[in-house]
Amino acid sequence: MLYQRKISKGDALSAKLGFQLQTTRYVLAGTQMLGVCGGMFLLWYQSVPLPTPAWGVGMLILSFIQSLHMSQALESQRHITAVGPVLRELLVSAAIGGFAWSATVIWMGEYLSDEVLYALVMIMVIITVATVAATAVVREFYLVWLCSSLIPVACWLAWTADARPFNLIFAAVLWGLAILMAVLSYGISRSFTQMVESGLEREAMAKDMAGFSETLRAKNTQLQEARKQLADLAKLDELTGLRNRRGADKAFDMEVSRAQRGGSSIAVIMIDVDHFKAYNDTYGHPAGDDVLKRIAGVLRSVTARAGELAIRMGGEEFLLLLPGANQADALVAGERIRTRIMSLEIEHSASPSGSIVTVSQGVVACIPSMTTEFKQLLEAADKALYSSKEGGRNTVTLSPFRP
Structure with a gap:
């Protein structure tokens, strides 16, 4: 390879954060809103009174705030100027969103029928699986989401295995799914990292080549001027200047x-x-x-x-x-x-x-x-x-x- 420029981890992470913010603010927020609507539909007809409207409104507000915060970070270019703080904010956001879903399942679980509980768990699973391509660009974000949503529910289902007939099966499925999605997120994040670094290398190469071409043109102009001056000097008498x-x-x-x-x-x-x-x-x-x-x-x-x-x-x-x-x-x-x-x-x-x-x-x-x-x-x-x-x-x- 004739040209290779090392791209710093900070530059690569900044580019990945930009893409993560751009996609997650719509994909994750939109998927969660659909999940909230599905959950409200399931919870609305429960025989036991539950604060379904308050839960639904709270989850929608949380999703809207997350999306708005991501949009502001993207528009202000903070993912370029403040890479570390933006990454930490994303991880906190993923943890809050994931725990909101796992807390919903665990808190309401004792009041729900088996079918509604497992349906609510499946809604959470669908959100986790459907958003992997968009949210695993920065793998840490997706892992935090997994650990705060699926894992607590899987642990809770395993802990209360005797309470429902399929708790243990669902717990095993959630653990297996969490491991599978963690591996899948690694492949997605790695592929995107390589694509980002390749794009940054091409961009850096284009800038370097443009600068080199400009320098070469300047040097060529200087060389031509020097040649002209030498030619003029060769036509002049050194002593008198005539x-x-x-x-x-x-x-x-x-x-x-x-x-x-x-x-x-x-x-x-x-x-x-x-x-x-x-x-x-x-x-x-x-x-x-x-x-x-x-x-x-x-x-x-x-x-x-x-x-x-x-x-x-x-x-x-x-x-x-x-x-x-x-x-x-x-x-x-x-x-x-x-x-x-x-x-x-x-x-x-x-x-x-x-x-x-x-x-x-x-x-x-x-x-x-x-x-x-x-x-x-x-x-x-x-x-x-x-x-x-x-x-x-x-x-x-x-x-x-x-x-």
């Missing part, structure tokens, strides 16, 4: 295709930090990393429009992708980058071209034809960048590229 080359390749092709379909311009700016190796040699790599981070912040500040990307191509080389920008727009963006980086005033005493950190840029802007590939734009921007370096650095050079 897109890396791998993370930008798809954007390159997508923006070129969009410009080709819409007949719009697209611009690329290749950026290189001037004399960066000399900076690292002079100030150390941690200081060089800080320079790259500050430059990345400048590039991020000039790519505010949708589709614009700032990318770290590797080392000290960066690239800006500006969809919709023409040559004039690209040159303005390049000049803005140059002046903002200069305004950082990062000291660079080892630079042959100045005392602060500067950048050189190569710019290309065009309306791509249907055969234009992005690598052509990169090559053109790289050549323009080379021209900026050859021209003294800290400059912006426009490529003459035409698609």
Whole structure:
């Protein structure tokens, strides 16, 4: 068995009490009322005056009170919240009901004819047998009923065996019937207990599986989010937080295709930090990393429009992708980058071209034809960048590229 959950005795007893209350409040009460009516009919025509109406009314009231008490316990869910007290109340109720019948037989027995006495005993027997299926769910209840109804009458009949011709026979029958019904009640109670535990196990399994499925869905969502985050991180440069080359390749092709379909311009700016190796040699790599981070912040500040990307191509080389920008727009963006980086005033005493950190840029802007590939734009921007370096650095050079 792949799944098994142990059901506590308290849970099983609570479920059995609920069923016992639901059935007993009608079955036992209804059967007793019929028995009372039959007993009143038998006692009504006795030659000896008996308080038959008072007895009948008292028994009916007792039966009604028992049924009402069971209904209240069921409706208030006390069989769930107070299992022990409800069980004790049921046992007391069974004892009172059983003793009421046995007391009736024993008290009125000396005034009744043989036929009426044995008929009254048979009414009690019928009540006991007819209600076993409903009242033996909680076996203790049925055993208390047996011990308080049939057993006292059987003992009384055996004790007064000489008073009536069939007392001993009826006593033996009642004892045998009590033993038989006790055994039968054990089988009924055991079968119902197994059914209750099986139902509770299925219910618990359904709840556990629902909780497990919910947890699994949550874990799956977390896993998907983690995968997405990992995928996003793989596309980012760890040092600067900008897109890396791998993370930008798809954007390159997508923006070129969009410009080709819409007949719009697209611009690329290749950026290189001037004399960066000399900076690292002079100030150390941690200081060089800080320079790259500050430059990345400048590039991020000039790519505010949708589709614009700032990318770290590797080392000290960066690239800006500006969809919709023409040559004039690209040159303005390049000049803005140059002046903002200069305004950082990062000291660079080892630079042959100045005392602060500067950048050189190569710019290309065009309306791509249907055969234009992005690598052509990169090559053109790289050549323009080379021209900026050859021209003294800290400059912006426009490529003459035409698609």
